[in-house]
Amino acid sequence: QVQLVQSGGGLVQPGGSLRLSCAASGSIFSINDMAWYRQAPGKQRELVAAVTRGGSTNYADPVKGRFTISRDNAKNTVYLQMNSLKPEDTGVYYCNAEIRPDWRPKQYDYWGQGTQVTVSS
Numbered sequence: 409q410v411q412l413v414q415s416g417g418g419l420v421q422p423g424g425s426l427r428l429s430c431a432a433s434g435s436i437f438s439i440n441d442m443a444w445y446r447q448a449p450g451k452q453r454e455l456v457a458a459v460t461r462g463g464s465t466n467y468a469d470p471v472k473g474r475f476t477i478s479r480d481n482a483k484n485t486v487y488l489q490m491n492s493l494k495p496e497d498t499g500v501y502y503c504n505a506e507i508r509p510d511w512r513p514k515q516y517d518y519w520g521q522g523t524q525v526t527v528s529s
Contacts, residue, residue: 410434410509410518416488417501417523424527425491430503430520432484435510442479442486442506446525448499456501457488470496493527501525 416428
């Protein structure tokens with residue numbers, strides 16, 4: 409079965425750093441775009457950063473210059489390095505990947521389980 413397993417997150421003070429990771433496993437034929445989303449209390453889920461299979465990246469304006477998304481295709485893993493964290497970065501972070509599984513010739517969106525990031529003094 410295809411799944412995304414996240415790790416990282418936690419509590420950090422403003423100005424601190426955290427690194428999130430998300431590894432895809434299972435019967436995978438290919439992985440295209442990978443991304444990170446977040447959802448703060450009372451707000452809609454929003455795209456934070458995305459990276460293509462070739463390494464091209466895009467970032468939401470609030471995180472530009474502070475967050476870095478990267479991927480290791482050999483490990484089927486995507487990372488999010490978060491620096492200079494602010495209280496408004498608080499929320500549940502979810503990884504997302506466009507994956508074609510071995511069992512069907514169609515691409516699907518898969519989601520990680522989510523991890524809490526809290527930025528507070």
